[in-house]
Amino acid sequence: MxxxxxxxxxxxxxxxxxxxxxxxxxxxxxxxxxxxxxxxxxxxxxxxxxxxxxxxxxxxxxxxxxxxxxxxxxxxxxxxxxxxxxxxxxxxxxxxxxxxxxxxxxxxxxxxxxxxxxxxxxxxxxxxxxxxxxxxxxKRLEEELEALAHKDGLTGLANRRSFDRMLERSWQQTLRVGSEMALILIDIDHFKRFNDSYGHQAGDDCLRAVAAAVGRFARRPGDLACRYGGEEFALVLSETGPFAALELAEEVRSAVATLNVPHEGNSTRGRVTVSVGVATAIARAGGSFRMPESLVQAADHALYKAKAGGRNRVEQSVLIAPFNQK
Missing domain, CATH: 3.30.450.20 (PAS domain)
Structure with a gap:
């Protein structure tokens, strides 16, 4: 029985x-x-x-x-x-x-x-x-393990898996309402030189300091700060247009510079700085860019321009993505 x-x-x-x-x-x-x-x-x-x-x-x-x-x-x-x-x-x-x-x-x-x-x-x-x-x-243990699975162990920011998920979710939300979103990519200037000069422990501390500065700018529930890879970070910003995204990117660049972390290998500046690439996607009828892949490519291209232009600067791209208004 x-x-x-x-x-x-x-x-x-x-x-x-x-x-x-x-x-x-x-x-x-x-x-x-x-x-x-x-x-x-x-x-x-x-x-x-x-x-x-x-x-x-x-x-x-x-x-x-x-x-x-x-x-x-x-x-x-x-x-x-x-x-x-x-x-x-x-x-x-x-x-x-x-x-x-x-x-x-x-x-x-x-x-x-x-x-x-x-x-x-x-x-x-x-x-x-x-x-x-x-x-x-x-359930509490499952939630903790789930959170750990989506968090970068060194910096405490979200990891690449979380980035991919949030990017797709933000774009779907952007499509639903026909609005805008932005992606900011941040790269520490000459980070390899920093590691070579000060050692990997100091390099890890530098990454955590920059991560803390970047993380403060994910202010709304629809925003996400993550470690994108290596010495690169990203901010996914929902409901954010080109002007607001550019202004916030400049604030991020300035916030890292004012940390005043010494970096003798960073040209004449002598401190840790970042190069920043910003891309904004605007959902409009007639747009042709494939999303959200094109947003990542555009932000990466803007980041490359910032590095090529002398580093410690911000460059921007704007995309018009397809939006079929019913």
Whole structure:
């Protein structure tokens, strides 16, 4: 007999012809660290005592309720979709889903619910057994690992994977509203000379200092500062036109210069500086540039011009990209 079936038998019928067997299953249910519930006609008919310890819920208060009031409102569509599939018969086996629940003290926890229903011959659900587990620690660890996977280990900025994702997302948003976006590429001038003169440890410190200066300019939720590669950094800026992008790029260049990090190998300046390339994409009917690849190429070309023009300067490109207005 499976655990789900055993629990179902116990919760529906209580002690039966095999008291010893039922006592074992009752002990499993009532001492389980998970919250075990029996649902009939869409309402709780049994909730195990662990509900109080795990989520701060009163088992007695839950009896007769639908439990919808315990779900964090933004996650209600998840539950509604699961229930709709089960009622329609689209899913007949065990179902597992995760959503946030409101605890007795008002805090939120991530829960994972395994649900199994027993059906009549005509497919109608007779009752459902729920096993609800607190997975908050696991979700927190998953989120931390996800964040690490998209973060540069040396500088703490976003990494190239995050850059690719945000660039595509920003361009799709730009297309939806027919607006503008910008990409700024920043390269430390003569960084190899810096490493040769001061050593790789000092080079790493220099990268972190420049990264901190660049990161301050990702000020809005739609902006991203990242380490693009080696001694190169990037800023993805949503809803940003040519003039604003050029002004911000100049601020970035100035912010790095005012760090006053010594760099004897950097020509006559004697301090760390950066060259900056700016590209702005404007979504307009008639545009022909392939996006977002062309934006990267344009910013890279502008960066090359800044280096060729003497470094510690900003150069800009502007693109008109295709936009089909409906």
């Amino acid at each position: 499976s655990l789900f079936k055993a629990i179902g038998r116990l919760l529906r019928f209580g002690l039966a012809k095999r008291p010893d067997e039922d006592m074992i299953f009752r002990s499993i249910v009532e001492q389980s660290g998970d919250v075990i519930c029996h649902v009939s006609d869409g309402r709780f008919t049994y909730v195990s005592p662990s509900a109080k310890a795990v989520f701060g819920w009163s088992p007695d208060a839950m009896i007769g309720s639908t439990g919808f009031e315990l779900i964090y409102e933004p996650d209600l569509p998840i539950l509604e979709e699961v229930l709709a599939r089960r009622v329609s018969g689209e899913e007949v086996g065990p179902v597992r889903h995760q959503l946030r629940v409101v605890c007795g003290d008002g805090s939120l926890k991530w829960s994972e619910t395994s649900a199994r229903s027993e059906r009549a011959a005509n497919g109608k659900i007779l009752h459902t057994i729920l096993v609800i587990r607190d997975v908050s620690d696991r």
